[in-house]
Amino acid sequence: MIEYTFLPAAIALLLGLVLGWAPLPLHPVWSARLAATTAVTAALATAGTLLFVTVNYAATLFPDAADRLPEWTLFGDDTPVPAPLGVPATVLTVLVALVVVRSAVRWTREVRTAREFSRSVLDTDLPIAVAIPGRHGGVLVSRGLLKVLDAGELQVVFRHELAHLRHRHHRYLAAGSLAAAVVPLLRPLDRRLRFATERWADEEAAEAVGDRALVARTIAKVALARPTSPAPLPSFTDSVVVQRVAALLATPPRKNPVSGPVILAGSGLTTGALAAAAFQLDHALASTFL
Template sequence: MSWLTFAPAMLLTALSLALGWRPLPVHPSWSARILAISAVSTALAVLSTTLLVSAAYIVRLLPADSVLASGRGRLLLEHGPVPANVGLMALLVLAVGLFGIIRVSVGWWKDTRVVRTDSTSITGQERPIAVAVPGHHGGVLVSRGMMRMLSREELQVVFRHEHSHLRHGHHVYTVLGAFSAAVFPPLNSLHSSLRLALERWADEDAAAATGDRELVAQTIARVALAAPALRSAWHLAFAQSPVVHRVEALLGDAPSGNRVAGPALLGGTGVASGGIASSCVQLHHLFALLLI
């Protein structure tokens, strides 16, 4: 097994870490899409690579007669011997990814169930909390404390912000980011950048709707100072992600609405990520293994 087996996953990991290092110079709506594509492509490449290496390592430990009698076994043997340290590392990464997927899935199910069946757990709180809950029976949940603390204009900012999350399906981005980071923990920084981009996207929508960027910045700052943000990997709360960065961005000029730069960067990232991921030899082998 040569280093070329790991090249696609390594390239995509480097690309994802670079994209998540600092905010992209495009509108947050395009930034969120770019980060989501990169996260999913990297997670799939890493998962397919570890599956292949783990399977090739395990096959070497089985009796030769039973392996050669199987088409799958013969296909895996073509990759050559897998060093023990590499095989064990692949199994460890695979186990960590599997544990992460289970943890995120259980947490997602519990969190969604609590929010949808007992909305008073949020609306009845004295802390200022606003959460966008997706789904057919979803909506915007605002706590009693939020209603009491903010003025009518500030509450309008909150609802505009949360409706942006629902209208653009931001929960899909957060779920994709959460599962990608669960499969491959180094993507946690990219996931954080993705959540920030989603919050900035909703901030800009609220600013455009109200026509007052300073009001949006003031509202975010007031809510953030009044209580800690609601922590969740998929439900987007109003005052979460780096608040200082969001306020500073709102006090500056609106991001460029350039209709060329954003789509061009998105298309370039999509082609690069998709091309690298599809070039993984292991993806074709895994597909063949399923058919044999």
């Protein structure tokens, strides 16, 4: 029954790959939510499957200790896990744990550094605007950005960054980044998620200022003012600028008041069930066949 253990993670990963390369034509709000939900559940299903196999491999090596484990953590038919499967699963489980810890530490350090910079205007000629989450967060801008943009364009930037803060896009980005770190196959989905959150903020900025062309012009202006060398912090232009400008100059996307929630709920239930089944499918199938 071991082979069935990998089925939930395989299906969840397949869905993540499909959405990463061929996203559904939804409003950025629903695209971001769908991508984040799929990324998290696919990563959880994969990590859960690896942990499940690791625990059962340990039970194969130490059968006396296995008697003290809860029944749900073991294969339903007590199938021993062979070393060619158990050893890689154990190594990957340890690597996943290390990746999670390292990503959390790095993200915390980056946010702390950004908050220290946010106490004043960032002293650099690079055009930078960053949404900094948290109680002491806000919108960090650089001296270079203030020089490049006029009052109307600065309003666009602040509306854009405030949309990131209001909808807690840092959580979306952290989830996508962590999922991609745990499962490299989810990197296209992480890129899609990042693009969707930028488009979400673009659309909110366009609604706030009432001028889509102004938002598009501001994005292009900041991109052109930025040198080819990377900025020290994530900036207003850290995404696919051409696609964002083109989308703003086109017809506003439909808000999908019905199809968006339905697709998100359906995807959430499906991927959530797959993540939960990473520990339970073997038992369900064993009881069915027995």
